[in-house]
Amino acid sequence: MRQLLIVCGVLLCLWCCSKNKPDADDDNPYIKLPIPDYFPDFNTYVVANRPTKYGVILGERLFNDKRFSVDNSISCASCHKPENAFADNNTKxxxxxxxxxLRNVPPIQNMAxxxxxxxxxxxxxxxxxxxxxxxxKEEMNSSIVEVINKIQNDTDYQHLFRKTYGDTSVTPDRIYKSIAQYLYTxxxxxxxxxxxMRNEAMFTAIEARGYHVFQQKCESCHSTVLFTDQSFRNVGFPINPNENETGRARVTKDMKDFMSFRVPSLRNVEYTAPYGxxxxFPTLRSVxxxxxxxxxxxxNLDPFLKNNNRRIxxxxxxxxxxxxxxxxxxxxGFITKTQ
Structure with a gap:
């Protein structure tokens, strides 16, 4: 009987300690993302880093923090502006x-x-x-060590890191994961x-005709509901005069990929000028x-263009x-998105 009481006492002590210990799961639930049935599955990294309530709040705070730059003048949000579908209106x-x-700022949407x-x-x-x-150097020109030194004693951040991860430790991995969680939303x-597509509206006559043109002349590259097949193609656009630019070949080191670029999504394309x-290109019409x-x-010009006299x-x-x-x-609604 005495041994049983001791065991019960130990278990009660462990239970009390565990309840008092900060735990990111206690009040930090996963966020349910509103995904239509016709959308593709998340990529595997989203599954491993599912957005949570406080992880997303922390990530958005980090995304908007100008202390990430060497002179505290710009944040991620300085270039990725909601009103431009998280791109900007500069050529580079x-x-x-x-x-x-070197390049135009790409929009941030449907990263998941x-x-x-x-x-x-x-x-x-x-x-x-x-x-x-x-x-x-051409962006924030800082280091992750310097960023951590700037923000680790911020009481708001300490609160958010504790809520998200269970303690106040600010690490590179936690910073990257939190920003990604925000972007996944x-x-x-x-x-x-x-x-x-959900039978909640109808195209106008001109929109329906445009959709038909799109299916005939654009859909081979801008396919799926993401409006990109996520391939890399050389479509014969004017070449960047910067000698450091070789397109996809910068990554593969294969000149077969020279000046090939990822096919951009056309979602929210109305907001993301200039293009390329x-x-x-300053306007959609110019493209x-x-x-x-x-x-x-x-x-290595894309076969669709090569086989059609380099024209659409x-x-x-x-x-x-x-x-x-x-x-x-x-x-x-997306371009006015706030958490």
């Missing part, structure tokens, strides 16, 4: 001290479904992306196109005019119709 990224980057990140697909896991702008799936890997007029030839022929009416359809991919 602009970092600290007005330094100009992507296989590659960046124009050249250099990142396969979103949790590995945040370090790149932090250390890049940036899902755009409520455009007019989506409402049509270094902002070559269509370029395809219609004939693209640059290249040994479009009449003036088709261009108007196509733009009308592309605007149905705009998601006004």
């Amino acid at each position: 990224a602009i970092g600290v001290y007005g330094r100009v980057g 479904f992507m296989k590659f990140y960046n124009w050249d697909g250099s990142i396969l896991q979103l949790e590995k992306q945040p370090l790149i702008p932090i250390i890049t 940036l899902i755009s799936a409520n455009s007019k196109y989506d409402k049509v 890997s270094f902002g070559q 269509l005019d370029y395809f219609d007029g004939g693209v640059l030839d290249a040994e 022929p479009l009449t003036e009416q088709e261009k108007e119709e196509l733009i009308a359809f592309l605007k149905t991919l705009s998601d006004p």
Whole structure:
């Protein structure tokens, strides 16, 4: 009987200690993301780093913190602006001290479904992306050690790290995971196109004709409900004069990938001008005019263009119709998204 009482006492003590110990799971539930049935499955990294209530709050706070840059002048959100579908309206990224980057800022949307990140697909896991702008000279020009030194004694951050991870320790891995959790919630799936797919709306006559043109002349690259097949292609766009630019070949070291870039999603394309890997085109119309007029030839030019005399022929009416359809991919609720 005495031994039984001792065992019960030990168990009671352990239970009390466990209840008093900060635990990220106690009041930090997973967030249910509103994904339509017709969307693809999450990528495997999302499953391993599912967004949680406080993880997302922490990630958004980190995303907007200008202390990530060497001079405390820019944050991730300085380039990735909600009103531009988390892109910006500059031809190329602009970092600290007005330094100009190599490429146009890509929008951030539906990251949870992507296989590659960046124009050249250099990142396969979103949790590995945040370090790149932090250390890049033309962007934040800082280091993760410096970032941690700046924020680790911030009482608000200490509270959020404890709520998310169970203690106040600020580590690189926790920073990257939290930012990724926030980005995974940036899902755009409520455009007019989506409402049509859900039988909640109908295309206008010009939008329907534009959708038909799109299916004939654009869908081979911009396929799936993400409006990208996530492939890398050389489509004969004007070449970036920066000698450091080789496109996908920067990653693969294979000249067969020279000036090939990840096919961008067309969701929210109305908000993300200018277009192209270094902002070559100021408007959607200018992109269509370029395809219609004939693209640059290249040994690795995409077969769809190579086999069609380097053109996607479009009449003036088709261009108007196509733009009308592309605007149905705009998601006004997404560009005003806040947590």
